[in-house]
Structure formats: C-alpha cells, structure tokens
Amino acid sequence: MTESFDPEWGSSTLGIRAAEPRTANREHSASVSMTSSYVFRSAAEAAAVFQGEAPGYVYSRFTNPTVEAFERRLAAMEGGQSCVATASGMAAVLSLCLALLKQGDHILAARGLFGATVNLFNNVLGRFGVTTSYVDTTADVAAWKAALQPNTKLLFVETPSNPLCELTDIAALAQLAHAHGAWLCVDNCFLTPVLQQPLKLGADFVIHSATKYIDGQGRGIGGAIVGDAERVGKDVFGFMRTAGPCMSPFNAWLFLKGLETLGVRMRAHCENARAVAEWLERQPSVVRVFYPGLASHPQHVLAQRQQHGYGAIVSFEVEGGREAAWRLIDATRMLSITANLGDTRTTITHPATTTHGRISQQARDAAGITEGLVRVAVGLEDTRDIIADLARGLATLR
Numbered sequence: 001m002t003e004s005f006d007p008e009w010g011s012s013t014l015g016i017r018a019a020e021p022r023t024a025n026r027e028h029s030a031s032v033s034m035t036s037s038y039v040f041r042s043a044a045e046a047a048a049v050f051q052g053e054a055p056g057y058v059y060s061r062f063t064n065p066t067v068e069a070f071e072r073r074l075a076a077m078e079g080g081q082s083c084v085a086t087a088s089g090m091a092a093v094l095s096l097c098l099a100l101l102k103q104g105d106h107i108l109a110a111r112g113l114f115g116a117t118v119n120l121f122n123n124v125l126g127r128f129g130v131t132t133s134y135v136d137t138t139a140d141v142a143a144w145k146a147a148l149q150p151n152t153k154l155l156f157v158e159t160p161s162n163p164l165c166e167l168t169d170i171a172a173l174a175q176l177a178h179a180h181g182a183w184l185c186v187d188n189c190f191l192t193p194v195l196q197q198p199l200k201l202g203a204d205f206v207i208h209s210a211t212k213y214i215d216g217q218g219r220g221i222g223g224a225i226v227g228d229a230e231r232v233g234k235d236v237f238g239f240m241r242t243a244g245p246c247m248s249p250f251n252a253w254l255f256l257k258g259l260e261t262l263g264v265r266m267r268a269h270c271e272n273a274r275a276v277a278e279w280l281e282r283q284p285s286v287v288r289v290f291y292p293g294l295a296s297h298p299q300h301v302l303a304q305r306q307q308h309g310y311g312a313i314v315s316f317e318v319e320g321g322r323e324a325a326w327r328l329i330d331a332t333r334m335l336s337i338t339a340n341l342g343d344t345r346t347t348i349t350h351p352a353t354t355t356h357g358r359i360s361q362q363a364r365d366a367a368g369i370t371e372g373l374v375r376v377a378v379g380l381e382d383t384r385d386i387i388a389d390l391a392r393g394l395a396t397l398r
C-alpha cells in the first residue's frame with residue numbers, strides 16, 4: 001500500500017513523503033519486504049496477476065514493494081514518469097543500452113566518463129555491434145553536433161564531469177539529440193535530483209549510481225534509470241523482468257531511507273565544498289581550483305542556470321606534478337585516500353594514477369588531467385577539520 005503525494009512538492013519533501021510504503025500494520029517508517037515471491041488466494045487470481053490484468057506482486061526480480069517505493073520516490077524527485085532500480089549504477093547503464101539499442105546503433109559519449117562506463121561501451125557493447133565514439137570538449141555543443149553519425153541513437157554525458165567539473169548545457173544537448181532522432185541520457189550521480197533535474201531540462205533518461213549520494217553513507221551498491229512510461233516503464237522494465245539485474249529489497253530500503261535525508265545532506269555537502277574551494281583558491285601553492293561554484297569557473301553562469309547547487313567535487317592543481325600531489329595526499333591524516341565519492345567521509349584521490357590511470361597519457365592530456373591534479377569529494381565532517389587536514393597536506397609543498 002502506498003500513500004498519495006503531491007508531485008509539486010519540493011525535493012526534500014518528496015524525498016521524505018513520496019511513495020511511502022505502508023502495510024496493514026500502519027508502520028510510520030518503511031519496513032523491508034524480504035520475500036522472493038508472492039502467494040495468491042486462488043488459481044484464477046494467480047492467472048489474472050500473472051497476465052497483468054489484476055494488480056499485485058508476483059516475483060521480486062521485477063516487482064517488490066520496497067523496491068517499487070524507492071523507484072516511485074526517485075521518479076518523483078527527478079520529475080520522471082517511471083523508474084527501474086538496478087543492482088548497481090553499471091547495471092543501470094547496461095540495462096538502458098540493452099533495452100533500447102540494437103546492433104548497428106551508435107552511442108556518442110563525453111570523453112571524461114566514469115571509467116567502467118567507457119569499458120562497458122567499448123569492450124562489452126562493442127562486441128555486440130553497438131559502437132561508441134567520444135567528444136573531447138564536452139562543454140562545446142558544436143563538437144557534439146560535428147561528431148553525430150547517421151546511426152547515433154544515444155548521447156551520454158555526466159555533468160559536472162569527473163574530475164574537472166566541466167559542465168554540459170543539458171537543454172542545448174537535448175535539443176541537438178532530438179533534432180537527430182536520438183535520446184539524451186544524463187548520469188546524474190554527482191548532483192542528484194536535489195541539485196539538478198535533467199529530465200526537466202529536456203533529457204530523456206537519467207542514470208544513477210545509488211551507491212554514491214543516494215545512500216550517502218557508503219553502505220550498499222545500487223542504481224536506477226528514470227524516464228518516461230514507455231521506454232523506461234515498459235522497455236527497461238521488460239528487460240529487467242527477463243534479464244534480472246535487479247536491486248535487492250534490503251538495498252532498496254537503505255536507498256529509500258537515504259532519499260529522506262538527501263536534501264539536507266546535499267546542501268551540507270555543497271556548503272562544505274564551497275568553503276574548501278574558496279579556501280584552496282587563496283593558497284599560494286595551489287595553481288588552479290576547479291569548482292563550478294567559484295566565479296573563476298568558466299561555466300559558472302551555466303551552473304547557476306541549470307543546477308540548484310554546485311555539488312561537492314572539488315579538484316585542484318599543485319605545482320610539482322605527481323611527486324607533489326602524492327606528498328600532499330600522504331600528509332593528510334583524516335581524509336580517506338580512496339576514489340569513492342558521495343559519502344559522509346571526505347575522500348582524496350590522485351586521478352592521473354587511479355580513476356584515470358588506465359587511459360593513455362595522450363587521452364589524459366587531452367582531458368586536462370595533469371599529474372599535479374588532486375580531487376577531493378567533500379564530505380560532511382566539520383568544515384574547519386577538512387580544511388585543517390588539507391592545510392597539513394599543502395604545508396609539505398612549501
């Protein structure tokens with residue numbers, strides 16, 4: 001049973017109140033529906049539910065009350081008609097592509113995508129005759145236009161990009177895609193629906209790694225696809241029913257609870273990140289800071305227009321290349337040295353030798369990922385403690 005809600009509510013209210021699952025026990029906080037299948041009162045009822053002629057749950061590979069509550073709540077927050085939850089963020093990318101593309105189709109993607117997404121496109125989908133090419137300057141819509149092929153069916157972008165926080169104009173890219181008869185998918189992992197709603201800007205699909213900010217506490221792996229009732233509600237859902245990369249009810253419960261605090265957490269992440277970025281910009285040993293919330297960011301105006309906040313990924317460049325960057329990272333005592341993000345804990349990483357270590361030097365140079373670049377995913381600790389730890393790192397550069 002699900003309580004009704006108003007789709008016009010703000011994202012914090014929707015995150016708390018939309019699609020609240022409530023059983024006959026009238027529990028206030030959502031419970032977990034840990035069951036693989038459902039029973040029927042008669043053979044006739046079973047037949048009707050199986051045929052889709054009567055409502056009801058059948059089997060948790062494709063319908064489960066806790067998973068459905070998470071899907072409906074996330075769809076409401078993104079402003080989408082339908083959502084399908086998946087076992088991971090990567091399963092979301094895979095499910096979208098396998099549900100909608102066929103042999104001979106082409107994907108046009110941003111160069112700086114999450115590494116596993118690039119591997120999936122090149123080394124998995126490539127074996128089945130779906131080709132992918134990449135646009136270097138993802139901020140430049142003309143570059144996307146020039147790279148379109150007659151068989152381009154899907155444009156795929158992460159904005160802000162990782163790790164340099166380069167933005168893509170979602171509305172302009174959606175227009176370009178639609179004029180070409182293609183779809184636009186935005187991986188909205190970095191900002192979440194609290195800070196950016198790509199569907200409202202014209203994108204067709206939103207992908208999430210729920211593993212990151214939606215959980216927000218580093219506890220579980222999950223993902224989701226949000227979009228319209230036809231492509232997502234029928235095609236992707238049908239793929240899920242058949243192929244089965246589904247989310248477990250327990251993880252859906254974690255993420256459902258995560259959505260309840262997403263608004264307040266994202267605003268706190270943004271506040272900390274802004275303070276860190278502004279502080280870094282004042283440090284003499286820092287050459288450059290990449291954060292869309294800074295007036296110095298070349299796309300600050302676009303960020304103000306298409307986002308409701310600037311996110312929590314701050315990258316900066318120090319002089320002295322890899323040796324200096326590693327010395328800085330190793331001198332921190334509180335920050336976690338890991339490439340993960342979207343956690344309460346602030347993390348610090350050296351993109352050139354970790355997240356982007358497997359791409360060629362040439363590709364790294366083209367993307368502007370230098371040896372002196374450090375990425376911080378700002379968490380929820382007290383601002384002064386995060387800054388004090390970074391100061392400890394920067395002190396080794398003098």
Ligand SMILES: *Cc1c(COP(=O)(O)O)cnc(C)c1O
Nearest residue numbers: 088089090114187189209211222
């Ligand atoms: C982590 C991540 C993914 C993949 O998600 P998983 O849950 O790890 O499978 C996809 N896109 C972005 C931007 C990510 O950060």
